[in-house]
Each structure stands twice: as C-alpha cells, then as structure tokens.
Amino acid sequence: MKIGIVCYPTFGGSGVMATELGLALADKGHEIHFITYQQPVRLNVFRPNIYYHEVIVPKYPLFDFPPYETALASTMFNVVKNNGLDLLHVHYAIPHASSAYFARQMLRKQGSDIPFITTLHGTDITLVGKDSTYGCVVTFSINESDAITAVSENLKEETFKSFEIEKDILVIPNFVDAKRFHLTNKEHFKKMLAPNGERILAHVSNFRKVKRVEDVLAVFQKVHEKMPSKLLMIGDGPERQNAEDICRKLGICNDIRFLGKQDQMEEILNIADLFLLPSQYESFGLAALEAMACGVPVISSNAGGLPEINIHGKTGYLADVGDVEAMAKFAIQILEEETTLQTFKDNALAQASEFSIDKIVPMYEALYEEIALKK
Ligand code: GMT
Secondary structure (H helix, E strand, O other), rough: OOOEOOOOOOOOOHHEEEEEHHHHHHHOOOOOEEOOOOOOOOOOOOOEEEEEEEEEOOOOOOOOOOOHHHHHHHHHHHHHHHHOOOEEEEEEOHHHHHHHHHHHHHHHHOOOOOEEEEEEOHHHHOOOOOOOOHHHHHHHHHHHOEEEOOOOOHHHHHHHHHHHOOOOOEEOOOOOOOOOOOOOHHHHHHHHHHOOEEEEEEEEEOHHHHHHHHHHHHHHHHHHHHHOEEEEEEEOOOOOOHHHHHHHOOOOOEEEEEEEOOHHHHHOOOOEEEEEEOOOOOOOHHHHHHHHHHOOOOOEEEEOOOOHHEEEEEOOEOOOOOOOHHHHHHHHHHHHHHHHHHHHHHHHHHHHHEEEEEHHHHHHHHHHHHHHHHH
C-alpha cells in the first residue's frame, strides 16, 4: 500500500513510534511517505520505498503565528494527489487530524478521496487536547477520522472520559524493534562508566514536568546511600537545569551523568541495570519498553498505561506517583542480589517480546486494509 505518515519529527515518543512504524512497513514492502516539518530523528537510514516530504511554512511579516496547519493540509493534499496514496496515518491529534480532515475535504471537492487514521499517543489527549481552546477541534477531528487507534487501554478510557467520541477506538500498543533493541554485551563500555562494578540506573525522557525528574534523583539518592551506584540521565528539556541544580545540592554529582539527547539508545540501555520512570502520566511509556527489550527491569509509577507494560513484581515494580520511598525500596530489592536482578532482567526481556514488530505491525496492516477497502 501507499501510506502517508504524519508525525512530530522530534525526540518525543509519538514521532519515534510513527517513524519506527514507517520503517517496519517499508521493510514489508509498503511505500511510505513521511510528511513532517523536518526529517524525523529516527529516519536516519535509507530505504528505496521511503519518501520524505517537508512541510514548509512560509514566513511573512503579517503573520505573528505562521499557519502551520494550513501548510500541512496543503502538503498532504499535494502528496496524496502526486503519489496516489491509499491512506493517511496521522500520529497525534493536534493539529495532524484536523489538517488531514481539511486535506480530505479538498480532495473530495475534486472527486477523489483519502481516508485517514488518527493514532492518539497521550499528551494530545491528556494535556494539550483537554485544554478548552483546542477541545472542540480535537473532538471534531477525532470523530471525523476513518479509524481511531490509541496506544493503550488506559488512553482509550481517558479519551472517552474527556471527549464526546462517537466511534470505537481500537487499541494497538506500541512496539519495539528487537533487531535494534536487544541484549548485547557492553561490558567494556560499562566498565568505563562504572569501573568498580557500581550498579547503573538510567532515566530517558524529554525532561518535561510530567516526567517528574526530581523523583528520579530522589530515588537514586536513596539507592546511592545503600550501594555504590551511578545514574545516567538521558535526554533534554525544560527541567534539565533544575535537575542539575538538585544533583549539585545533593552532592552526588560525581555519580550522575547528564548525557543529553542520544541517538544510540540501545547501546546505553545495554549497560543499565535498572530503568526509572516515575512519571505523573504515561499513556504507554515507550522508553520503558525499549529498556525492557534490552533486558532492563523498570521501576515506574502506576500512572496511565504503565501497568499494561510493567508487571509489578515481575518486570519491575509500580508505585504511586510521587512515592519515592517505595520506588527506592523496590529498586534496592531488585539491585541488591545478583540472582534477583537476573530474574527481573529475564522477565523484562520476555515481556518486551509481547510487543514485538511481528505481533503489532500486522494489526496496523489489517486496519489499513479494512479502511482502504471502504474507500
Ligand atoms: O512523553 C512525552 O512527553 C512525549 C509523548 C509524545 O506525544 O510524543 O509521548 C507519548 O507518546 C508515547 C508514544 O506512544 C508514549 O510512549 C508516551 O507514554 C506518551 N507520553 C505521555 O503520555 C506523557
């Protein structure tokens, strides 16, 4: 099939997932057209059946706010017409679903059509979408989608609670590419960061408030008091400066490394013993799944869709949002004993295989076929 994928091209989970999906579909022989305002971060490989169309937003002195949605709708319209696409798959409701609706209406006016599927990822519903400024457009464009998917049961429930949705929402969980995220021996690399066999804890995020990075540091401080350990903070965002200030105040800076945004996540995850994700909310928690695929157990909050991937007492532990005492206690329990750690690592690996490309991508393909047939 010829599929247009629209997403945010940055380091956020929705863009990462959309790009991974496009790559997996291309590997299966589909023709994939990415429509974004810059090259998606994980689209750093060449495939002959992948095309990239940049959305260019002209700037005029008149515009205090350049109309991105309009440029996006026009680009979608042109890409569909020029390449004979079968459908558009937009990731993140705002403004991708409303722009897709606009493009579809323009095509209908010309006697053609393009179905569009909207995949909800989380913040488009739980944070941004709920804002009354956007609410009516979000509701309208979700309802106008030919199909709606959500990345977890929890996000589906949240969407029905917050918006008047008139259609069913199909849950298709995120997946992990085992060709890239798998267990490999990185002992040499581990020795460089933890020369005395210290335990390595890791956190990956965009350092937004919702990630509660201060809780990551509080948990680490408690673990650090009990055992020699190091913390890797990967990613960047608005809370990074605050996090660096806290770690200086705590006096444990020598054992915390802020690595910034990283491309080779699988390399870094492979040296970690434990992954921390104490978020206020996660619709899914793709970062935790990628860690599990590298055999890393997870201590997370029990918010949102996290209990759907992190199994309490098996792949790691869950605790209430903000309960850093419990999180630290669980972390120590996993890290103290080599055999316990190994059991959790094995369980994490097994759980990640439930979210493999082979299991999840065919769910999207089945949906595409169903929707395209109705065209
Ligand atoms: O977590 C973020 O801040 C980024 C956000 C996004 O929209 O890109 O991630 C959301 O989508 C990911 C992929 O489906 C999920 O794994 C994340 O849990 C979800 N984030 C939130 O719900 C906060």
